[in-house]
Amino acid sequence: MQVNPQQLLDDGFIILRQVVPPEQLDSLRASYETIVERQHRRWAGELDWDVPVAMDYKSKQPRVVLNAIVDAATADTVDFNLHDHTLGVSRQLMQAPEAAPTAMFFMSNPATDHGPDPWHRDAVGRRLAPLQGLQADMLANAPGYVQWNIPLYDDDVLWVVPGSHRRPNTAAEDRQLAENPRAPLPGGVQVRLKAGDGVVYSNLILHWPSDYSTKHRRTIHLGYRSFGGAIFPYSTHFYWDLGFTKHLSPASRARFERFAALHAQERDHIEAFFRAILDRDEAAFRSELAVLHPGEAERLVCVTLLSRLATKLHELTLPEIASLPHNDQSKAVGDQRTSFYLLQDMADRFSAAETDLLYRRFAPLEAQTDSVVDMPDSYDVEDFIATWRNSD
Numbered sequence: 022m023q024v025n026p027q028q029l030l031d032d033g034f035i036i037l038r039q040v041v042p043p044e045q046l047d048s049l050r051a052s053y054e055t056i057v058e059r060q061h062r063r064w065a066g067e068l069d070w071d072v073p074v075a076m077d078y079k080s081k082q083p084r085v086v087l088n089a090i091v092d093a094a095t096a097d098t099v100d101f102n103l104h105d106h107t108l109g110v111s112r113q114l115m116q117a118p119e120a121a122p123t124a125m126f127f128m129s130n131p132a133t134d135h136g137p138d139p140w141h142r143d144a145v146g147r148r149l150a151p152l153q154g155l156q157a158d159m160l161a162n163a164p165g166y167v168q169w170n171i172p173l174y175d176d177d178v179l180w181v182v183p184g185s186h187r188r189p190n191t192a193a194e195d196r197q198l199a200e201n202p203r204a205p206l207p208g209g210v211q212v213r214l215k216a217g218d219g220v221v222y223s224n225l226i227l228h229w230p231s232d233y234s235t236k237h238r239r240t241i242h243l244g245y246r247s248f249g250g251a252i253f254p255y256s257t258h259f260y261w262d263l264g265f266t267k268h269l270s271p272a273s274r275a276r277f278e279r280f281a282a283l284h285a286q287e288r289d290h291i292e293a294f295f296r297a298i299l300d301r302d303e304a305a306f307r308s309e310l311a312v313l314h315p316g317e318a319e320r321l322v323c324v325t326l327l328s329r330l331a332t333k334l335h336e337l338t339l340p341e342i343a344s345l346p347h348n349d350q351s352k353a354v355g356d357q358r359t360s361f362y363l364l365q366d367m368a369d370r371f372s373a374a375e376t377d378l379l380y381r382r383f384a385p386l387e388a389q390t391d392s393v394v395d396m397p398d399s400y401d402v403e404d405f406i407a408t409w410r411n412s413d
């Protein structure tokens with residue numbers, strides 16, 4: 022399946038027909054129904070599970086974490102996430118040599134009517150770089166992360182404001198959202214998908230889950246990140262580990278082993294990047310930054326995202342967080358339980374003293390990038406280097 026990366030950059034989303042090959046639709050529906058049944062038995066306490074992850078049937082959007090429940094009989098659900106129509110298209114759109122699924126979820130309708138959810142963008146907040154930085158980085162280079170909805174039955178739940186992934190909210194949008202965040206926005210369009218169609222989008226786009234009612238819903242929800250593309254993705258973590266791959270065919274397992282190896286390689290480079298800052302080694306800093314974010318434009322966004330990571334490492338050393346149970350630690354630093362092992366791996370690479378020093382070295386950059394929306398006007402990577410080049 023061929024797609025045009027420019028269309029995603031222009032509109033923020035692309036609707037694709039028959040992402041699920043028609044001859045696979047029935048079998049995929051059957052496998053997912055088995056999975057939903059097993060998930061319900063787990064929620065009811067009838068089946069054990071290793072990692073209880075998923076938003077349960079009482080929530081507004083019951084969500085299955087596929088890797089936490091898949092078995093050999095339903096492994097075609099995972100294989101579909103490696104298909105040319107999903108992984109292949111994602112890789113094309115991110116213009117990267119490789120790509121990997123980060124999140125493999127499945128959304129169902131709730132048991133009771135929860136009505137519409139508010140309009141929002143997914144990737145906003147103090148844990149990430151300012152929104153305009155993420156947008157500029159994507160537009161100057163390529164997306165490093167794309168998200169999908171692929172319904173197994175017709176699904177019109179999602180609305181988007183085309184082009185809003187390129188800009189912050191307008192004053193008019195903010196006014197209307199303050200008044201009523203659960204009504205159609207001017208310029209908003211409803212994404213009408215037939216069974217097996219898909220929408221792939223930048224989750225920086227303003228979007229609206231318009232209907233969390235009891236209407237039958239069975240929709241695959243995926244996230245993919247790039248490896249080796251121009252950009253350091255703002256969503257890097259996997260919501261899976263290799264444990265579940267014992268249920269897969271050897272060929273599929275090998276694909277996930279490759280993704281894990283790519284992630285491990287990236288963590289080695291992040292460690293080297295942090296050590297360059299600790300050692301005040303400007304040359305190493307520059308060369309590691311060029312590996313993590315090959316695109317020369319908007320590299321400050323990458324440094325900012327890694328600064329946020331350094332903040333998390335620092336928070337994990339604080340007594341009030343270090344003393345929490347494992348699951349609460351991940352929540353306290355804004356991480357997901359299923360990806361926390363990757364953060365833990367990074368934390369284990371540094372002593373408390375190093376983590377503390379790193380945190381202090383990033384403090385001037387943190388002060389410059391503390392807006393949720395705006396990047397600093399006149400501050401760049403050179404200014405950041407200057408703050409530690411000659412420090413103690």
Ligand SMILES: [Fe+2]
Nearest residue numbers: 141142143228
């Ligand atoms: Fe969302």
